[in-house]
Amino acid sequence: MTPVQILFILVAAVTLGAALMVVNARNLVHAALWLIVSFGGVAVFYAMLNAGFLAVAQVVIYIGAIAILMIFAIMMTRNVAGDSSPRFNSSQIIGLVLALALFAGLVWMTLSWSGATTTPMPLDSRADPISQLGSALVSPDGYVLAFELASILLLGALVGALMIAWDRK
Amino acid sequence: MSDPVTIIANWLEGLLLGWGLSPLLATIILNAIGILVMAALLLVLDIFLVWVERKVVARFQDRLGPNRLGPYGLIQPIADVLKLLIKEDITPRGADRLVYNLAPILTLATVLLLWAVIPIMPNVVGTDLNVGILYLVAVGAIATLAIIMAGWSSNNKYALLGAFRTVAQMISYEVPMVIALLIPVLLARSMGVSDIVYSQEVWYILVAPAAALIFLISSIAEIGRAPFDLVEAESEIVAGFHIEYTGMKFGLFYAGELLHALTIGALFAALFLGGWSGPGVQAVPVLGVFYLLIKAFFIYWVIMWIKYSLPRIRIDHMLSFNWKFLTPLALVLLLATAIADKALEGSTTVVYILVMLGLNIVLVLGALALVRGYASKERQRVGEPKPVARPPQPTVIEQS
Numbered sequence: 001m002t003p004v005q006i007l008f009i010l011v012a013a014v015t016l017g018a019a020l021m022v023v024n025a026r027n028l029v030h031a032a033l034w035l036i037v038s039f040g041g042v043a044v045f046y047a048m049l050n051a052g053f054l055a056v057a058q059v060v061i062y063i064g065a066i067a068i069l070m071i072f073a074i075m076m077t078r079n080v081a082g083d084s085s086p087r088f089n090s091s092q093i094i095g096l097v098l099a100l101a102l103f104a105g106l107v108w109m110t111l112s113w114s115g116a117t118t119t120p121m122p123l124d125s126r127a128d129p130i131s132q133l134g135s136a137l138v139s140p141d142g143y144v145l146a147f148e149l150a151s152i153l154l155l156g157a158l159v160g161a162l163m164i165a166w167d168r169k
Numbered sequence: 170m171s172d173p174v175t176i177i178a179n180w181l182e183g184l185l186l187g188w189g190l191s192p193l194l195a196t197i198i199l200n201a202i203g204i205l206v207m208a209a210l211l212l213v214l215d216i217f218l219v220w221v222e223r224k225v226v227a228r229f230q231d232r233l234g235p236n237r238l239g240p241y242g243l244i245q246p247i248a249d250v251l252k253l254l255i256k257e258d259i260t261p262r263g264a265d266r267l268v269y270n271l272a273p274i275l276t277l278a279t280v281l282l283l284w285a286v287i288p289i290m291p292n293v294v295g296t297d298l299n300v301g302i303l304y305l306v307a308v309g310a311i312a313t314l315a316i317i318m319a320g321w322s323s324n325n326k327y328a329l330l331g332a333f334r335t336v337a338q339m340i341s342y343e344v345p346m347v348i349a350l351l352i353p354v355l356l357a358r359s360m361g362v363s364d365i366v367y368s369q370e371v372w373y374i375l376v377a378p379a380a381a382l383i384f385l386i387s388s389i390a391e392i393g394r395a396p397f398d399l400v401e402a403e404s405e406i407v408a409g410f411h412i413e414y415t416g417m418k419f420g421l422f423y424a425g426e427l428l429h430a431l432t433i434g435a436l437f438a439a440l441f442l443g444g445w446s447g448p449g450v451q452a453v454p455v456l457g458v459f460y461l462l463i464k465a466f467f468i469y470w471v472i473m474w475i476k477y478s479l480p481r482i483r484i485d486h487m488l489s490f491n492w493k494f495l496t497p498l499a500l501v502l503l504l505a506t507a508i509a510d511k512a513l514e515g516s517t518t519v520v521y522i523l524v525m526l527g528l529n530i531v532l533v534l535g536a537l538a539l540v541r542g543y544a545s546k547e548r549q550r551v552g553e554p555k556p557v558a559r560p561p562q563p564t565v566i567e568q569s
Binding site: 027057068128129 | 306
């Protein structure tokens with residue numbers, strides 16, 4: 001095994017273990033903290049795939065914004081943190097079957113894709129992936145439409161939040 | 170002997186390879202040694218910072234400061250550390266033990282992580298990430314998390330209130346900070362901190378002084394130092410998130426804050442003051458460390474100057490200042506800088522600097538004039554006579 005493979009197995013184990021703890025932890029704040037460990041593991045995967053930008057964006061957005069918002073919401077809500085109700089309900093069997101079916105489907109789809117078995121070409125070390133990503137996001141034959149649509153959606157959300165919070169006299 | 174770091178690294182690499190280690194293992198060992206040396210140096214510097222901080226505060230407050238232990242009180246920080254180490258280590262009842270102990274470690278660790286991308290001399294940088302600026306933001310997010318963890322796990326309502334304030338403050342001030350950071354990125358055409366240092370033939374503080382100021386203000390808010398120390402306001406919530414921490418665990422928060430202030434200084438130096446650049450640095454690269462430290466300590470001194478001169482601002486003022494002043498100003502600055510930079514393509518350096526400088530001054534003065542107009546209107550509104558409640562007049566019943 002190459003060192004990269006060992007690292008991959010270790011990070012995957014931590015990510016999956018943390019994800020399991022998210023659904024298994026009784027304390028909601030603990031669940032959120034485990035979720036952060038899981039997000040961090042995904043960021044390490046991105047870094048290992050030479051996608052530094054995605055890795056850092058994962059940390060900024062998922063840990064820095066989403067997870068902190070979650071913890072904030074949990075701490076603001078009374079008596080939710082120490083929930084002692086049962087962790088499993090009657091649909092656990094169906095849930096397990098559905099999850100396994102989904103996982104099997106994903107594995108089957110990935111294996112039937114030709115790219116899954118071929119070794120990827122090494123990246124051109126001289127090319128700067130960040131500037132390529134940047135130009136692709138704003139070039140007309142790239143992703144400019146999707147980029148602008150996402151911007152408008154976010155702007156709409158911003159204006160909506162402003163309207164809700166606006167104190168009309 | 171002009172570049173000892175490279176010489177030592179090459180010598181060590183040769184030694185390790187000579188022992189028959191594989192090149193990969195040798196690289197891993199070298200990196201580990203580099204990380205250890207860097208972290209150890211920073212933590213030793215951190216102990217020294219305790220003395221710097223106390224001495225400078227004393228000057229600002231017209232006192233002498235520590236002067237008993239050693240020359241100029243230089244051994245005082247050692248005594249401080251010893252005192253912190255032998256104090257009783259208390260974990261409050263009902264505290265979440267793991268999270269409670271993890272939070273101070275995470276706080277100091279995030280500050281050390283920031284140094285990974287700060288170039289300390291030409292060709293010597295922890296790792297030259299091409300997304301360096303974004304990395305700084307990401308590490309800042311983890312620092313916020315550490316403080317929330319400390320506040321929540323202490324099982325103390327003041328600590329929790331401190332954590333709430335932290336979230337409000339740190340997340341809000343992240344916005345103008347990121348926008349201000351985009352301006353050097355835009356000028357250097359790169360997100361790597363090394364590239365930004367290399368491309369500063371003219372220090373960016375001359376080209377983008379307003380962005381530098383916004384970065385400094387929002388960084389002070391990120392560290393939670395006065396005037397933005399609402400996170401640990403003594404008169405309101407005792408000590409905020411670190412109220413329950415004793416001994417060295419409190420020491421880690423304290424050391425983290427001091428080192429973070431110096432780190433902000435180093436970052437400011439790298440982004441706006443040319444980093445390690447200075448006279449003679451091309452011939453003798455090791456001079457770069459001294460230039461960087463001089464600049465970093467100057468900014469650290471400015472941060473202390475602000476801390477010990479200004480009173481704490483009110484929480485609603487803190488939020489309005491951010492959302493109604495810093496963020497719009499930073500956005501307008503970013504737009505104006507982008508347009509001006511494109512328009513001035515091909516002009517001489519002097520013209521470029523003068524136009525950029527003028528643009529910054531005009532924008533900041535315009536923003537200040539707007540704020541002044543709003544403030545005088547607000548003062549008038551507040552100063553108007555308020556309706557006073559009076560007892561109802563007894564109605565006179567007419568006798569007929």
